[in-house]
Amino acid sequence: MPRTATGMTLSHHDGQTFRFDAGALCLELLLTGGPGPVASRYEVLDRAEGLLAWVRNCRLAPGPDLTVTGAELAAVRETRDALWGLALARAEGRPYAPRELAVVNAAATGAPLASLISADGTRAWAPGATGAGLLATLARDAVDLLTGPYADRIRVCGAADCSLLFADTSRPGHRRWCSMDRCGNRHKVRAHRSRTPSEGET
Secondary structure, three states: OOEEOOEEEEEOOOOOEEEEOOOOHHHHHHHHOOOOHHHHOOOOOOOHHHHHHHHHHOOOOOOOOOEOOHHHHHHHHHHHHHHHHHHHHHHHOOOOOHHHHHHHHHHHOOOOOOEEEOOOOOEEEOOOOEHHHHHHHHHHHHHHHHHOOOHHHEEEOOOOOOOOEEEOOOOOOOOOOOOHHHHHHHHHHHHHHHHOOOHHHO
16 A cells, blocks of 8 residues: 555555545545455454554555554554444444444544654654554544544545545545546446447447
8 A cells, every 4th residue: 555645556456556545544544454344355454564554655654663562453453443434424424323433532532643843844753652642643533534624525435336435625525436547437438338339339
């Protein structure tokens, strides 16, 4: 999941590589897997190395040097699964599940990661970063998203066979697809084929 200027570069299991902008840090976390058969197929938080690789490529990049315990990894995974439920509920106009709210709210009370300004003007991170600090940072980002101006723009990709969630932060607010390089382009191809008669019809 390498980072680009406008999102993360994802590799689909069919071999296609495409750019995806989730619109928020907490929604980028959903790329690490989650509950259910589709998201669990991409699970990487079954080991600390998976979380550390994600930190290096998410919008925290280059990311702090983290120490992560087994308990912290489990807490990040639990919070991510709760975020899936909350984000989907918001996208579908359903009430939040009380347990999922409780998980994210509890995580948000911790001390977040501390960012610094380095001598060259780029972002750096305070030493001693932990999985607990990352967890609080993620949860606070979720609170900001779900209570902020883009809460009503959390959407599931419009493709029937895609479950990626994103917050549409574009000015017009008309985004439908996870990526124009992926699902948007496939939609255009299908629409074109439906308008173009086959050779047997000409």
